[in-house]
Amino acid sequence: MNKPLKFLHVLETATQCQACPIREDALFRGVPVQQLDLLQKYRSEQYEVSDKTLLYEQTQRHPYAYTVYSGWVALFKLLPDGQRQILRYALPGDFLGFQSDIQGPMLHSAMTLNHCTLCAFPRDSFEEMLHAAPALAMELAKFAARDYESLASMGRKSAKERIALLFHDLFHRTHKQNAQQQSFAHFPLTQEDIADTLGLTPVHVNRTLKQLREEGVLEFVHQKFVLHNMDTLRELAGVSEEMPNSPVI
Amino acid sequence: MNKPLKFLHVLETATQCQACPIREDALFRGVPVQQLDLLQKYRSEQYEVSDKTLLYEQTQRHPYAYTVYSGWVALFKLLPDGQRQILRYALPGDFLGFQSDIQGPMLHSAMTLNHCTLCAFPRDSFEEMLHAAPALAMELAKFAARDYESLASMGRKSAKERIALLFHDLFHRTHKQNAQQQSFAHFPLTQEDIADTLGLTPVHVNRTLKQLREEGVLEFVHQKFVLHNMDTLRELAGVSEEMPNSPVI
DNA sequence: CGTGATTTTGAAATAATTCAAGAAGCGTGG
DNA sequence: CCACGCTTCTTGAATTATTTCAAAATCACG
Numbered sequence: 001m002n003k004p005l006k007f008l009h010v011l012e013t014a015t016q017c018q019a020c021p022i023r024e025d026a027l028f029r030g031v032p033v034q035q036l037d038l039l040q041k042y043r044s045e046q047y048e049v050s051d052k053t054l055l056y057e058q059t060q061r062h063p064y065a066y067t068v069y070s071g072w073v074a075l076f077k078l079l080p081d082g083q084r085q086i087l088r089y090a091l092p093g094d095f096l097g098f099q100s101d102i103q104g105p106m107l108h109s110a111m112t113l114n115h116c117t118l119c120a121f122p123r124d125s126f127e128e129m130l131h132a133a134p135a136l137a138m139e140l141a142k143f144a145a146r147d148y149e150s151l152a153s154m155g156r157k158s159a160k161e162r163i164a165l166l167f168h169d170l171f172h173r174t175h176k177q178n179a180q181q182q183s184f185a186h187f188p189l190t191q192e193d194i195a196d197t198l199g200l201t202p203v204h205v206n207r208t209l210k211q212l213r214e215e216g217v218l219e220f221v222h223q224k225f226v227l228h229n230m231d232t233l234r235e236l237a238g239v240s241e242e243m244p245n246s247p248v249i
Numbered sequence: 250m251n252k253p254l255k256f257l258h259v260l261e262t263a264t265q266c267q268a269c270p271i272r273e274d275a276l277f278r279g280v281p282v283q284q285l286d287l288l289q290k291y292r293s294e295q296y297e298v299s300d301k302t303l304l305y306e307q308t309q310r311h312p313y314a315y316t317v318y319s320g321w322v323a324l325f326k327l328l329p330d331g332q333r334q335i336l337r338y339a340l341p342g343d344f345l346g347f348q349s350d351i352q353g354p355m356l357h358s359a360m361t362l363n364h365c366t367l368c369a370f371p372r373d374s375f376e377e378m379l380h381a382a383p384a385l386a387m388e389l390a391k392f393a394a395r396d397y398e399s400l401a402s403m404g405r406k407s408a409k410e411r412i413a414l415l416f417h418d419l420f421h422r423t424h425k426q427n428a429q430q431q432s433f434a435h436f437p438l439t440q441e442d443i444a445d446t447l448g449l450t451p452v453h454v455n456r457t458l459k460q461l462r463e464e465g466v467l468e469f470v471h472q473k474f475v476l477h478n479m480d481t482l483r484e485l486a487g488v489s490e491e492m493p494n495s496p497v498i
Numbered sequence: 499c500g501t502g503a504t505t506t507t508g509a510a511a512t513a514a515t516t517c518a519a520g521a522a523g524c525g526t527g528g
Numbered sequence: 529c530c531a532c533g534c535t536t537c538t539t540g541a542a543t544t545a546t547t548t549c550a551a552a553a554t555c556a557c558g
Contacts, residue, residue: 077402080487085402100391107398130383137386138379142349144393149356151400153326153334155411155448159514162404190536199404204514206538221537222523238329408546439504450547455506470505471555 027067027095027139035133042129047118051188055110055118056097062106064120065097066090071116072188076196077108086197088147089113091173098140102126113188153238154198159208162198164236167218171227183227187220274316276344276388284382291378296367300437304359304367305346311355313369314346315339320365321437325445326357335446337396338362340422347389351375362437402487403447408457411447413485416467420476432476436469 028036046069049055056062058077066073073090087108090096099107102123121129130137150169154162167187174185191209195202213219217233219226227233234241277285295318298304305311307326315322322339336357339345348356351372370378379386399418403411416436423434440458444451462468466482468475476482483490 079402083405085405087397087401100394130387134380134383134386137383137390138349141386141390141393144390144397145349148336148393148397148400151397151403152336153328153448154400154404156332156334157448192536199402199406201515202537203516203539206536207514210538441504451505452507452548453546455504456546459506 026093026143027136030139030142031133031135035135039129039133039136042121042125042132044120044122047116047120049112049116049118051112051114051116053112053116055112056106058106058109060105062097063123065095065123065126066118066120067095068092069117069119071118072113073110073116073118074113074193075108075110084196085199086193089170089197091170095143097121097123098126113193157238159198159200159204160212161236161238162200163194163205163208163212164217164233165238166194166197167220167225167227168233168237168239171225171233183230185225186223187225188223274344275342275392276316276385279388279391280382280384284384288378288382288385291370291374291381293369293371296365296369298361298365298367300361300363300365302361302365304361305355307355307358309354311346312372314344314372314375315367315369316344317341318366318368320367321362322359322365322367323362323442324357324359333445334448335442338419338446340419344392346370346372347375362442406487408447408449408453409461410485410487411449412443412454412457412461413466413482414487415443415446416469416474416476417482417486417488420474420482432479434474435472436474437472 028039031039044064047066049071055066055073068090070092073096074086075088075090075096076084076086078084090110096110097106101107150165154165157165170187171185174187175182191205192202194200195205198205200208209220215232217229217236219228277288280288293313296315298320304315304322317339319341322345323335324337324339324345325333325335327333339359345359346355350356399414403414406414419436420434423436424431440454441451443449444454447454449457458469464481466478466485468477
C-alpha cells in the first residue's frame with residue numbers, strides 16, 4: 001500500500017448516465033418493476049475511473065454512492081495497527097457506498113483495482129429513494145445478511161479453505177451473468193489483496209496457492225485464474241452446487 | 250450439543266402481548282414515532298420459554314419472528330461436519346427470526362440459553378410491516394451491516410483478542426440500557442459456546458481465559474463475568490471508548 | 499451419592515507467522 | 529534495446545499460535 005494513490009476528482013469525467021439500464025443492478029433486482037422508473041431519476045452521472053484510484057476515504061464525507069458498471073472496486077478499512085482489512089469486492093452490477101448511517105462520514109474506503117465505469121447516486125436523496133421503493137431497503141438488508149452469513153464461519157476455516165471460498169465466490173460472481181462455461185477468468189488481485197481479505201499473511205497465501213496448484217485444484221498467476229477441479233474447490237469452500245452463493249447449512 | 254433438547258410448542262404458553270412496549274425494541278429504535286403505532290398491531294403473542302429450548306430449526310419453516318423481552322437466545326448453524334457455528338446472541342431488546350428470504354425456511358437455528366420471555370411477530374405479515382414503516386427495513390439493514398463490520402476483522406484476530414471482543418460486546422450490551430456501573434454480569438454461556446462463536450477449540454478458550462485471569466483483565470467462572478481492567482479489554486478488543494459498539498476504523 | 503456435562507491440565511502435532519533474502523515481472527527513461 | 533527501480537512473487541528456517549488427543553478434576557442436579 002505504498003503506491004502513489006490517485007484520488008477521484010468527482011467532476012472530472014462525468015457524462016449523463018444513460019448507458020446503464022437500472023435493471024442490471026444487483027441492488028434493484030428485487031425491486032418491483034413499477035418502482036424502477038421512479039428510481040431511475042435518482043441516478044446522476046456516469047464516471048470513468050482509472051485503476052488504483054481512491055473513490056472515497058473512511059472518516060470523510062462523500063456525496064455519492066455507486067453501482068459498478070464495469071471493473072472491480074475493493075472496499076476496505078485501515079486498522080489502527082496499519083493493517084488493511086478488505087471487506088469485500090464490488091464487481092459489475094454490485095453497489096458500494098451505502099451504509100447504515102447514510103448521511104454520516106464513510107466507515108470504510110474504496111479503491112478501484114482496474115479501470116472502472118461507475119454510476120453515481122447522490123447520497124442526500126437516499127432516504128427519499130427508500131420511501132419511493134421500500135423493497136430497496138429490504139434488498140440492502142438482504143445483501144448485508146448474505147455477506148454476514150459467508151463471513152461468520154470464516155474464523156474456523158483453514159487458509160486453504162478460505163482461499164477456496166474466496167476464489168469460488170469470485171468465480172461464481174464473474175461467471176453467472178453470461179453463463180460462461182470457461183474455466184479461467186481475470187481477477188485483478190495481488191496475493192497481498194487476498195491476504196488482506198482473508199486475514200492471512202502474503203507469505204502464507206503464496207504457499208497455499210502453490211499447494212492448490214500442485215494438487216491440481218486451481219492456478220492463479222499473473223492475475224489469471226484457471227480452475228482445474230470445481231468439485232474439490234466446492235468441497236474446500238464448503239458450498240453446495242445448488243446454493244453456490246451461500247455456504248452449506 | 251448432546252443434551253436432550255426441548256422443542257418449542259408454539260401455542261403452549263401464549264398470552265396476549267401487552268407487557269412489552271414496542272419502543273424498547275432495538276429493531277424499532279430508528280423508526281419514526283408516528284409509525285410505531287401502526288406496527289404495534291403486528292405483534293401477536295408473548296411467550297414464556299424455558300432454557301435450552303429450540304425455538305426453530307434451520308431448513309424448517311417457522312411462523313414467527315421474535316423480539317427478546319428477557320433472557321438470552323443463541324442463533325447458530327450446524328455445519329456439514331457436525332460443528333456448530335454460533336452467529337450471534339439475541340439479548341433483551343434484540344430481535345431474531347428475520348432473514349432475507351422472510352417467507353422461506355429458516356437459514357439458521359435458535360435456542361434459548363436461559364429462561365426467556367419473547368414477543369412474537371407473524372412472519373406472513375412481515376412485508377406488510379415493511380410497507381407500513383419503510384424505516385424498519387433500513388433498521389434491519391443497519392443491524393446486518395453493523396454485525397458484518399465487527400465480524401470482518403475476526404479472521405486476523407488472535408484467540409485472546411477474539412475473546413476480549415466477545416466479552417466487551419456482551420458486557421457493553423448488557424450494561425448500556427440501565428447504565429449500570431458494576432463490573433460484573435451474568436452470562437449464561439459455556440466455554441464451548443464461546444468456542445463455537447469464535448471458531449476456537451474449547452480447550453484453547455479455557456487456556457486463554459486462564460491467561461486473561463492471570464493477567465488481571467477479567468474472570469469468567471460459573472457463568473459469572475467479572476471485569477477487572479476495562480482499558481486492557483478495550484485495547485485487546487480493538488474498540489475505542491467513544492464508539493464502543495463498532496471496532497475502531 | 500452418582501451420573502453426565504463442563505472445566506482444567508499435559509504433551510505432542512499441526513498450522514500459520516515472522517524474518518530474511520533472492521528471483522521474477524513491469525514500466526520508465528536513457 | 530537495455531538498465532534501473534519498484535512491486536510482486538517465491539523460498540527457507542526458526543518461532544509462535546492453535547489444535548488434537550487423552551485424562552483427571554470439578555460442578556450441577558436429580
